[in-house]
Amino acid sequence: METTLPTAELPERHYLNQGQGIASWLLTKDHKRIAIMYLLGVTFFFLLGGIMAMLIRLELLTPQGDLLEPDTYNRVFTMHGVFMVFFVLLPVVPAILGNFLIPIMIGAKDLAFPKINLLSWYLYMIGGGLTMYAMVRGGVDTGWTFYTPFSSTYSNTHVMATAIGVFINGFSGILTGVNFIVTIHRMRAPGLTWFRLPLFVWGHYATSLIQVLGTPVVAIAIALVGLERLFHLGIFDASRGGDPVLFQHLFWFYSHPAVYIMVLPPMGVISELVAAFSRKPVFGYRIVAYSSIGIAVLGFLVWGHHMFVSGQSVYASVVFSVLTMLVAIPSAIKVFNWSSTLYRGSVSYETPMLYALAFLGLFLIGGLTGVMLATLGFDVYVHDTYFVVAHFHYVMVGGAIVSFLGGLHYWWPKMFGRMYPVFWSKLSALLVFVGFNLTFFPQFIVGYLGMPRRYWQYPAEFQVWNVLSTAGASVLAIGFLLPGCYLLWSLKYGKVAGPNPWGALGLEWTIPSPPPTENFDGVPVVKGEPYDYQTGEEIFGILGKEAHVV
Amino acid sequence: MSEAAHAHPGLHHQFDSYEQQRQSASLGMWAFLVNEVMFFGGMFLAYAYYRHRYGHEFAAGSHSLDISLGAFNTAVLIGSSLTMALAVRAAQMGRNKAIVAFLIATMVLGSVFLGVKVIEYSDKFEHHHVPGPSFVWHDEAGSGKYAGADPFKIQIYFSLYFAMTGFHALHMIVGIGIMLLMLRPAWKGKWNLDNHNFVEGFGLYWHFVDIVWIFLFPLLYLIGRS
Numbered sequence: 001m002e003t004t005l006p007t008a009e010l011p012e013r014h015y016l017n018q019g020q021g022i023a024s025w026l027l028t029k030d031h032k033r034i035a036i037m038y039l040l041g042v043t044f045f046f047l048l049g050g051i052m053a054m055l056i057r058l059e060l061l062t063p064q065g066d067l068l069e070p071d072t073y074n075r076v077f078t079m080h081g082v083f084m085v086f087f088v089l090l091p092v093v094p095a096i097l098g099n100f101l102i103p104i105m106i107g108a109k110d111l112a113f114p115k116i117n118l119l120s121w122y123l124y125m126i127g128g129g130l131t132m133y134a135m136v137r138g139g140v141d142t143g144w145t146f147y148t149p150f151s152s153t154y155s156n157t158h159v160m161a162t163a164i165g166v167f168i169n170g171f172s173g174i175l176t177g178v179n180f181i182v183t184i185h186r187m188r189a190p191g192l193t194w195f196r197l198p199l200f201v202w203g204h205y206a207t208s209l210i211q212v213l214g215t216p217v218v219a220i221a222i223a224l225v226g227l228e229r230l231f232h233l234g235i236f237d238a239s240r241g242g243d244p245v246l247f248q249h250l251f252w253f254y255s256h257p258a259v260y261i262m263v264l265p266p267m268g269v270i271s272e273l274v275a276a277f278s279r280k281p282v283f284g285y286r287i288v289a290y291s292s293i294g295i296a297v298l299g300f301l302v303w304g305h306h307m308f309v310s311g312q313s314v315y316a317s318v319v320f321s322v323l324t325m326l327v328a329i330p331s332a333i334k335v336f337n338w339s340s341t342l343y344r345g346s347v348s349y350e351t352p353m354l355y356a357l358a359f360l361g362l363f364l365i366g367g368l369t370g371v372m373l374a375t376l377g378f379d380v381y382v383h384d385t386y387f388v389v390a391h392f393h394y395v396m397v398g399g400a401i402v403s404f405l406g407g408l409h410y411w412w413p414k415m416f417g418r419m420y421p422v423f424w425s426k427l428s429a430l431l432v433f434v435g436f437n438l439t440f441f442p443q444f445i446v447g448y449l450g451m452p453r454r455y456w457q458y459p460a461e462f463q464v465w466n467v468l469s470t471a472g473a474s475v476l477a478i479g480f481l482l483p484g485c486y487l488l489w490s491l492k493y494g495k496v497a498g499p500n501p502w503g504a505l506g507l508e509w510t511i512p513s514p515p516p517t518e519n520f521d522g523v524p525v526v527k528g529e530p531y532d533y534q535t536g537e538e539i540f541g542i543l544g545k546e547a548h549v550v
Numbered sequence: 551m552s553e554a555a556h557a558h559p560g561l562h563h564q565f566d567s568y569e570q571q572r573q574s575a576s577l578g579m580w581a582f583l584v585n586e587v588m589f590f591g592g593m594f595l596a597y598a599y600y601r602h603r604y605g606h607e608f609a610a611g612s613h614s615l616d617i618s619l620g621a622f623n624t625a626v627l628i629g630s631s632l633t634m635a636l637a638v639r640a641a642q643m644g645r646n647k648a649i650v651a652f653l654i655a656t657m658v659l660g661s662v663f664l665g666v667k668v669i670e671y672s673d674k675f676e677h678h679h680v681p682g683p684s685f686v687w688h689d690e691a692g693s694g695k696y697a698g699a700d701p702f703k704i705q706i707y708f709s710l711y712f713a714m715t716g717f718h719a720l721h722m723i724v725g726i727g728i729m730l731l732m733l734r735p736a737w738k739g740k741w742n743l744d745n746h747n748f749v750e751g752f753g754l755y756w757h758f759v760d761i762v763w764i765f766l767f768p769l770l771y772l773i774g775r776s
Binding site: 109110111113183185187216217240249518 | 562
């Protein structure tokens with residue numbers, strides 16, 4: 001921020017003020033505006049899911065079930081899972097930061113299919129709207145996994161509306177994935193080879209592959225559940241020779257890779273943050289890029305580890321157990337390479353960097369407990385306990401949400417042209433880190449001691465851990481609400497940021513903040529490796545304005 | 551939209567050239583079709599699993615289908631792929647009226663297919679071969695050949711039959727709807743030598759739907775018919 005010129009002014013024309021009125025937003029084809037609309041939608045669903053989370057934590061404050069009815073509790077944790085997984089974690093980084101940044105980072109004017117991009121947003125909102133309709137009509141109690149035969153035969157709640165909502169939202173993700181794949185393949189600026197791409201783009205490429213390959217499988221699984229409820233097709237109905245476990249196979253074939261949809265783009269964000277605030281190129285750029293693809297590929301081979309106790313063959317379980325542990329290799333490569341990037345770098349502790357460092361710690365714990373859970377014998381012991389709950393919150397919240405906040409704080413001045421208050425943003429980063437650990441670390445312990453998930457009451461000896469967890473959730477809630485306040489404040493009163501407030505490298509920092517609708521004034525060219533902080537050579541230019549174009 | 555947009559009709563602002571636009575459209579369609587393969591793939595997986603478990607019942611269910619209607623539909627659909635390919639060719643050459651004619655021919659053939667499907671479905675309803683509480687199974691078609699077949703497991707066959715052919719038919723209905731929307735721009739001469747991506751992409755989609763049927767026909771109709 002020291003590099004901000006005191007005379008910095010907002011550009012006269014930018015994407016926010018070109019076109020006024022609600023219609024100019026709802027009919028926009030500008031990837032930047034669509035990203036802002038996603039930001040609003042995701043924030044709304046995050047708030048809903050967060051309220052559900054607080055209800056869960058309040059109920060679990062005491063061993064007795066005294067706040068919610070057991071049936072209500074089932075619905076609350078189901079809606080928490082559905083909103084958070086499908087409507088927050090999946091789109092949070094790709095649809096907001098990816099949408100805004102990928103075309104700019106590769107020097108394009110827009111995504112390859114701007115209309116389809118807008119369609120994705122509408123599908124997302126329609127899917128979310130249907131799920132909200134299910135919620136206000138009484139909700140769903142199947143858990144976010146929709147396991148048959150409960151979801152197909154026995155549940156009398158609004159499974160259909162929720163399933164259709166999730167189905168439609170799936171197509172939003174698929175179309176975004178197709179859009180990113182084509183954009184990254186076909187729209188890169190002259191000189192921007194695959195191995196000059198920012199790692200953020202690599203992460204999104206890997207995620208897009210999973211979205212296109214995996215999401216349709218869960219779509220057909222959910223559709224078959226719907227057909228079973230509506231027309232009595234018996235594909236998962238054991239009373240007619242159908243196999244309910246087949247649903248679990250189809251569901252997890254997508255839903256395990258979906259975890260990598262949630263975490264690969266955040267890993268891309270972390271690569272950008274670590275490089276920018278260490279003033280060093282990412283250590284082992286190529287291997288970090290390949291490890292994204294490695295995680296995406298391996299992610300398709302591990303779904304059976306969700307089914308160790310579902311009647312799956314024990315030999316299959318052993319194979320899945322080993323394959324699951326393999327995922328630790330590309331994940332560890334990333335963590336080691338980020339650490340090596342920090343080593344002897346000029347590290348500065350700006351707010352985005354605080355989130356990146358928080359991510360490193362939280363993802364380490366989430367990842368290592370993942371290896372523990374991959375171990376067949378141990379998983380059978382802690383299956384469906386709070387140990388599992390703590391593990392995937394460390395990966396999904398500690399991974400996806402924390403790095404999203406880091407990325408949002410990093411690119412916020414690019415998106416809106418203004419800085420936020422340093423003190424409050426650092427305070428909220430601290431609150432998120434402390435609150436998060438206080439919420440979920442006790443859950444590892446109480447889960448290991450045997451507290452099962454998805455119950456509204458529990459034995460009294462578990463109370464101390466649950467009180468800690470609820471206290472942590474309250475701190476975490478403040479940590480999440482604070483950015484909402486000061487970021488809104490900054491839109492009007494924040495200091496004008498200028499084009500490159502962090503002194504960072506990347507095509508996005510070569511254009512004004514906020515950027516003009518067409519992003520670049522001409523066709524940008526790239527003449528060097530990414531994150532070249534050390535040689536200080538000019539690696540970006542504009543086609544035709546430079547004599548020596550590589 | 552700048553002057554460039556007027557100088558190059560049909561070139562979208564985010565692309566630098568027709569070549570880039572065409573490559574993007576084509577890659578996008580292929581990526582979308584990969585998604586479609588995975589969508590149907592879930593059902594093919596279920597089919598492989600249950601056919602392995604309930605081979606006898608699948609053969610019994612398969613024998614209740616009308617093989618000649620299925621074969622007729624296969625021919626109709628392959629014919630529609632031919633007319634679709636001719637429509638794409640016409641678009642590449644910028645022959646507006648030929649595009650419209652071939653699209654209409656494709657729609658007619660597609661509708662014939664769906665009409666036959668309606669006959670087949672209503673036949674299943676009449677014979678109570680639809681899975682659910684009213685499912686009844688008499689082994690008339692096999693005349694005792696499939697005596698030991700478990701009616702409950704035969705319902706799995708019909709569940710897959712309706713799910714797979716139903717989603718296939720849904721894709722055809724969507725396709726015919728898109729073709730209806732294509733008629734007007736085709737007539738107005740929107741597609742020409744430089745800009746025919748949409749017709750080409752839609753052609754890929756239609757051929758994909760055709761190929762799905764090429765797999766469905768033997769898997770559903772021809773079990774144990776040697």
